[in-house]
Amino acid sequence: MAHQRAILRIHFHHGGNEDLYHQLLTVLDGISPRWQAQPPTAADHDVTGALKYFDRHPRDLGLLIALRTAALYGVQTTIGGGNSILIAAMAADATPPGRITIVDPTPDAIAAFLNPRPVHALPGIGPATATLLTRHGLHTIGALADTPLLTLQRLLGKATGREIADRARGHDPRPVTPGSAPASRSARHDFPYDELDPLQHRRALLALAEQLGADLRATRDVAGTLTLDVRYADRSHTTRTRSLPEATNHSAALTHAAFRIYDQLGLQRARVRSITLRASALRPAAAAHHQLLLDASDDKARRLEKAADTARARFGPDAVFPASLAPSP
Incomplete structure (x- = not known):
């Protein structure tokens, strides 16, 4: 008899070391080659075929993955598992660091895991959607699962309503697509406490975009997509990815894109624990085309950016930074 699908979501606590992250992914090959990188810290691993082996x-x-990761690289892992990417990811998010949570694939076990959780813990539901749902009395995933599909579609739209209804019942047919980790660069900011101030969120985003832009220019790469991952005080998180109008390593363009993604999340009252910004779909800058603008300010900004990169290369990464990031007197 064939095994039910078994998916693991593995979070590597590697301190943001991208080279180490790529090495950690090779540990998964020793169990099953069916893994999909989820930069900058995670991977989905389909171990269905490995159960019998x-x-x-x-x-x-x-446990075997955690043991090998710790023994070979000294890196702790947090692992969640279930019969889908959705359940595995949610189990991992609900698991204390260094531990493992596996949700049995039975309907009763899946319902027992999902139903008591708040609606914002369901992947795909950001703060704005969660506020809308709770305003209509839908506070838990179980309440979502019990809500008629047509009601959810009236609230959220036809396609989104159906997707949320399926996820609330634990249905997620997405496969784990094997492949190497995509070329990407990421930067993360951890707040010293749960941060509610949107101005501090935007200040962190500006610093991350500046860092990514400088890193990309140093390696002569440009990014085609930008991903914003916001982790909240309750350890849930929201991830949004946007394609850039043109591949770029210009810090101002990355900042503008990051702010647009952030604004669409509606985080005015969110308790934010950390923000990660990731640039992906990288390719050599020499192979990219920059759209010329009849705008002297754009040309001036790029010349200033080049001068700032030269100063950083000579005097260190903190030699030049935007005035809005200067420490308070």
Whole structure:
């Protein structure tokens, strides 16, 4: 008899070291080659075929991955598992660092795991959508699952309503697509406490975009997409990815794109723990085309950026930075 799907979501606590992250992914090959990178810290791992080969429960395979990762690289992992990417990801988010949570693939076990959780814990529901749902009395995923589809579609739209209804019942047919980690660069800001001030969120985003832009220019790369990941005080998170109008390493363009993604999340009252900004779909800058603008300010900004990069290369990364990032007197 064929095994039900068994998916693990693995979070590597590698301190943001991108080179180490790529090495950690090779550990997964020793269990099953069916893994998909989720930069900058995670991976989805389909271990369905490995269950029979190792004659082990998914929890045992997760423990084996954690053991090998710790023994070979000294890196701690947090692992969630279930019969879909959705359940595995949510289980990992609900798991204390260094531990493993596996949700059994039975309907009762899935419902017991999902139903008590707040609506914002369901992937795809950001703060604005969560506010809309709670305003209509839908506070938990179980309440969502019990709501008629037509009602959700009236609230959220036809396609989104159906997708949220399926996810609330644990339905997620997405496959784990094997492949190497995509070329990307990321930067992360951890707040010293749960930060509610949108001005501080935007200040952190500006610093991250400046860092990514400088890193990309140093390696002579440009990015085609930008991903914003916001993690909240309750350890849930929201991730949004946008394609850039043109591939770029211009800090101002990255900042503008990051702010637009942030504004669409509606985080005015969110308690934010950390913000990660990731540039992906990288390619050599020499192969990219910059759209010329009849705008002297754009040309001036790029000349200033080049001069700032030269100063940083000579005097260190903190030699030049935007005035709005200067420490308060």
